[in-house]
Amino acid sequence: MIVGFGDGINMTVLNAYAAQDTSHERRYVFNLIYMALNLGVVIGTLTVGYLYASGIRYVFAVAGLCYLLLLLIIALTFRVPIKAKSDQAVAQPLKLKSDQRWLLLVLCGLTFVIYASYAL
Numbered sequence: 001m002i003v004g005f006g007d008g009i010n011m012t013v014l015n016a017y018a019a020q021d022t023s024h025e026r027r028y029v030f031n032l033i034y035m036a037l038n039l040g041v042v043i044g045t046l047t048v049g050y051l052y053a054s055g056i057r058y059v060f061a062v063a064g065l066c067y068l069l070l071l072l073i074i075a076l077t078f079r080v081p082i083k084a085k086s087d088q089a090v091a092q093p094l095k096l097k098s099d100q101r102w103l104l105l106v107l108c109g110l111t112f113v114i115y116a117s118y119a120l
Contacts, residue, residue, distance in 0.1 A: 004115065006067050013074060 018029045051058045096104065 003063060004118075008115070010067075010070060013078075017078060 014033060018033055019026070021029050047062070048059055051062060
């Protein structure tokens, strides 16, 4: 389940960063991401085949190490400029009615259950 959440976080960061790229067409950028993910599946499957012979702990240790490495890369290289808020443009919090809040919670819960069952 932790791996599933880690993958979700990784894809969110990757897609958000790719969507900000204005030097290439979006179709080109997302096609490259798709191909890189498929290459990663091939390399990951190959690596797991060798690591599993030593024990399942090594498989999860290497996966955790890869997540930590990605976190380090994100922390050191991705810089997103944050604009300062002006005093005049203070956003008001969104007010939801109780039935809207209930629907939103149900949708979030269903998304969590579907994703957790898919990841497991």
